[in-house]
Amino acid sequence: MSAPRWSVEGRDWPNRAASRFVAAGGLRWHVQTFAPEARDAPATILLLHGTGAATHSWRTLAPLLGQHYHVVAVDLPGHGFTTGRPVGGLSIAGMAGAVATLLGTLKVTPQVIIGHSAGAAIAARLAIDGTATPAAIIGLSAALLPFPGLAATLFPTMARALFVNPIAPHLFARIARTPGETGRFLYRSTGSRIDDAGVACYAALLGTSAQCAGAIGMMAAWDLVGLRRDLARLKTPVLLVHGDADRAIPLSNAREAAAAVGDGRLETLHGLGHLAHEERPEEVAAIVRQYMEARI
Template sequence: MNWDLEKAHWPHAQYSRFVRVRPHQWHVQRQGSGPGLLLLHGAAASLHSFADLIPRLTDRYDVMAVDLPGHGFTTKGSAMRSSLTSVSSDLATLLDHEGFSPQCIVGHSAGAAVALDLSLRLPDPPKAVVAINGAFAEFDGVAGWLFPMLAKLLALNPFTSLFFASTTTPRNVSQLIAATGSELSDVQLRLYYRLIRDRAHVAGALAMMAQWDLRPLIARLGDFDIPTLLLTGDRDKAVAPAVSRDAAARMPNALWKSMPALGHLMHEERPDLVAEVILDFLADPISAQTQGAA
């Protein structure tokens, strides 16, 4: 995406920086004070999805939000660095470059999987992780090989992203968001429209889909002992809340909490409620996990 053209429309643009750390040029926003808190968005989104959540966290935390490789305004420096392990490894390098050691990582959807994998890579692991509608499950049955294969074919076709971006309409975007079970404002929908109209962003999202493999992470869930809140929306149509419920059952220090009447983009629908739950958990994650188990 072209920052010069879009910055007037982008939330918290005054906090944006561009950081060149091989192999990517990262778009980063950082604001607030206190312990470090890292925000990681999901596939096909950008850090803009945390726009209304961030101000509710900055009184207590030094908040860093990052556009993942190929998404938003982060320019991907390698075609083969969009897998889960590559993204989390490159993020670890970025955090080291920035001298940012997060005490908590909050990830949404695919960003929640990145949060878990990244936590296992950092020399100073976070004290807590929050997964919002975490995408922790592989496709089942035929979809397990068919969907990734289609994503790879689409990603390899140089005209796919151009066609998709050029044919997208505001109505298409509205329908796409509604299909996740969430209801967003016109302002929020326009930001997604700007994203999906951008060829490079679409290509970045397709590359992530094509290279995504959760199997190694899923196999290690039982070893992940960092206190973790798995937060879901009852109306999520993109990732079933049962995915987080089942993941929490396999993790030794995890708490699953589902909230009514919210969909996949719950942190955009009700940032006030989501922030309250996150802050309560982070105030004493070990106690919260124990009380949830009781």
């Protein structure tokens, strides 16, 4: 199975100078770090991307936040340039446990965790389980609840069927290598139109069968029903930032999720899709700063 190579797919990787590789919990993690020139940043932010993505998802937002905060972004297991498989697999709990081990190795204690889509579910799991103690969680297009209606049953079932089919990742990778197909897929599935640099990164990753297998495996192991049940135990303040043109997760889902936690708030971005933080990173950075200045 082909995997993204740092010397090939990563040759022109966004913010490559901020990258390093760290061994933790049996994995070799790709980590990017950003910080202001001043020695002491006011807070540390951990960035967790969504399914099928990697650190390129933060290519503009991370440096913007890094002007004011200490920012750590990682490629999650099965994604990007991180290699190895966590002890608990690609489930929410398994991913959260792996991230907690990495934070221990890095000696990083994030005051805020920002998660996009499935990354927000991992952030919630970390806080619920007490393996991280952030002062706040910010979910961008957060996937915290089961998909509405029939999709709640069909989507996980289809993902598991694809996961056990060894040919599926290779077929998806071949499609992603078709010129123009990744951009069309991103718009159809997310409602977002992102820049050419972002599309190129997604195409480079999804053109490898290992990235496709990681995304499928993550979706197949995802237990959002269990997370929904545990959200009542989440005491960490949560800000959800959600585009009203999101085709992946409806705005109604975000409203319900904000109401399900003890201290939840929703901020709506008009005209933006599931990749809103890639469409208008300056706007999202301003929302994050305003929230953190009030909370941290």
